[in-house]
Amino acid sequence: MTDPVALDGESTIGEFDEKRAENAVRELLIAVGEDPDREGLRDTPARVARAYKEIFAGLWQQPEDVLTTTFDLGHDEMVLVKDIEVYSTCEHHLVPFRGVAHVGYIPSTSGKITGLSKLARLVDVYARRPQVQERLTTQIADSLMEILEPRGVIVVVECEHMCMSMRGIRKPGAKTITSAVRGQLRDAATRNEAMSLIMAH
Numbered sequence: 730m731t732d733p734v735a736l737d738g739e740s741t742i743g744e745f746d747e748k749r750a751e752n753a754v755r756e757l758l759i760a761v762g763e764d765p766d767r768e769g770l771r772d773t774p775a776r777v778a779r780a781y782k783e784i785f786a787g788l789w790q791q792p793e794d795v796l797t798t799t800f801d802l803g804h805d806e807m808v809l810v811k812d813i814e815v816y817s818t819c820e821h822h823l824v825p826f827r828g829v830a831h832v833g834y835i836p837s838t839s840g841k842i843t844g845l846s847k848l849a850r851l852v853d854v855y856a857r858r859p860q861v862q863e864r865l866t867t868q869i870a871d872s873l874m875e876i877l878e879p880r881g882v883i884v885v886v887e888c889e890h891m892c893m894s895m896r897g898i899r900k901p902g903a904k905t906i907t908s909a910v911r912g913q914l915r916d917a918a919t920r921n922e923a924m925s926l927i928m929a930h
């Protein structure tokens with residue numbers, strides 16, 4: 730774990746307070762009319778606190794922590810990893826949204842690339858935070874641009890939001906698709922090439 734990071738570049742947050750989370754879950758159980766002392770729920774507040782620590786672990790990670798391995802391979806054509814599983818948490822309702830991310834980039838002219846798994850790790854850094862899908866998408870794109878200095882980036886995220894499925898409007902199956910394109914991938918031809926690779930199954 731590294732130091733807590735600034736979420737929006739300005740404000741910083743404190744450390745994960747497991748005891749406080751545990752107390753809050755206990756209160757929540759009482760608020761919904763449950764008995765937190767009944768046998769099945771006795772360990773639940775502590776368990777949920779530990780789960781939240783994992784689910785929000787990205788709050789203590791920075792993109793630089795995962796985009797560590799870079800090589801100068803001289804490969805200067807598009808690299809695209811598609812169907813990276815995403816599990817994130819809607820910051821409005823604190824329920825999951827899940828789906829896939831497709832992350833592609835055109836390396837710098839020197840051919841600076843990163844390990845393929847690092848792209849999936851980068852997705853996790855930002856997914857494991859209270860999020861909205863649009864910000865998740867742009868944060869992945871912007872951090873790649875900053876660290877790899879590629880000529881272009883494309884990030885497409887497709888997710889189903891549990892806050893739209895299990896409550897509220899109750900439309901299971903509705904998919905939200907967000908994209909962020911930077912640099913040369915804004916050019917129509919290059920963008921279309923990337924999109925056809927992403928959409929091909």
Ligand SMILES: Nc1nc2c(ncn2[C@@H]2O[C@H](COP(=O)(O)OP(=O)(O)OP(=O)(O)O)[C@@H](O)[C@H]2O)c(=O)[nH]1
Pocket residue numbers: 819820821860861862863890892893896897898
């Ligand atoms: N743009 C965006 N909206 C989101 C995301 N996740 C959830 N939302 C929306 O956030 C909105 C919050 O709306 P509110 O009216 O404040 O909350 P609410 O009364 O619970 O809204 P409903 O979900 O419509 O019942 C809802 O429309 C959600 O669908 C996201 O990742 N991006």
Ligand SMILES: [Zn+2]
Pocket residue numbers: 819820821822823824890892893
């Ligand atoms: Zn929501």
